[in-house]
Amino acid sequence: xxxxxxxxxxxxxxxxxxxxxxCAQDMNHNSMYWYRQxxxxxxRLIYYSASEGTTDxxxxxxxxxxxxxxxxxxxxxxxxxxxxxxxVYFCASSDVLRTGAETQxxxxxxxxxVL
Amino acid sequence: KQEVTQIPAALSVPEGENLVLNCSFTDSxxxxxxxxxxxPGKGLTSLLLIQSxxxxxxxxxxNASLDKSSGxxxxxxxxxxxxxxxxYLCAVESTGNQFYFGTGTSLTVIx
Numbered sequence: 001x002x003x004x005x006x007x008x009x010x011x012x013x014x015x016x017x018x019x020x021x022x023c024a025q026d027m028n029h030n031s032m033y034w035y036r037q038x039x040x041x042x043x044r045l046i047y048y049s050a051s052e053g054t055t056d057x058x059x060x061x062x063x064x065x066x067x068x069x070x071x072x073x074x075x076x077x078x079x080x081x082x083x084x085x086x087x088v089y090f091c092a093s094s095d096v097l098r099t100g101a102e103t104q105x106x107x108x109x110x111x112x113x114v115l
Numbered sequence: 116k117q118e119v120t121q122i123p124a125a126l127s128v129p130e131g132e133n134l135v136l137n138c139s140f141t142d143s144x145x146x147x148x149x150x151x152x153x154x155p156g157k158g159l160t161s162l163l164l165i166q167s168x169x170x171x172x173x174x175x176x177x178n179a180s181l182d183k184s185s186g187x188x189x190x191x192x193x194x195x196x197x198x199x200x201x202x203y204l205c206a207v208e209s210t211g212n213q214f215y216f217g218t219g220t221s222l223t224v225i226x
Contacts, residue, residue, distance in 0.1 A: 031212060100166070106158035
């Protein structure tokens with residue numbers, strides 16, 4: 001099991017460029033998430049997908065779009081990158097335990113620098 | 116909006132010491148609370164998950180407690196080791212699929 005994988009690991013963009021961050025999980029989880037992590041801010045939820053074919057906004061969705069391509073893959077797109085989007089991006093997936101609670105599994109992160 | 120706070124922001128202890136990390140949240144209507152560990156440059160690893168109906172969970176040298184009414188959780192680490200050095204984050208699930216994270220406590224265990 002690879003768990004949650006993310007590509008690329010690191011990316012430098014110029015302001016106005018676009019790019020897509022890829023995420024895949026092989027644990028057959030229904031729910032997937034995109035977070036950004038900034039110093040002093042903690043992780044903030046950008047978008048999530050509770051199941052294949054559905055997506056919902058999180059706390060900070062502006063400037064981003066997502067696609068839940070299938071059960072395994074959940075991509076995050078920056079249409080026109082801005083320096084404020086410089087951050088570390090984490091993808092996660094979650095499993096509903098027998099007890100009904102959800103535990104999240106995280107990918108290694110993508111470090112994005114927008115100049 | 117749920118606010119999650121972790122105190123202290125950084126902690127340094129000698130090896131072998133027992134320690135407590137604190138997490139507080141503003142809205143007591145939570146589904147569960149989870150503690151994570153993050154090593155530098157890495158993703159997060161789940162340590163313990165406490166459902167809203169539970170008071171504590173234990174895993175090895177780790178014990179997490181939850182007091183929903185007061186909006187507090189603690190993570191107790193017994194007999195700390197240098198390998199415990201990492202950033203510890205707590206997260207609450209307030210409504211379905213919405214998770215709110217604290218900014219973390221950076222722990223250094225000195226050999």
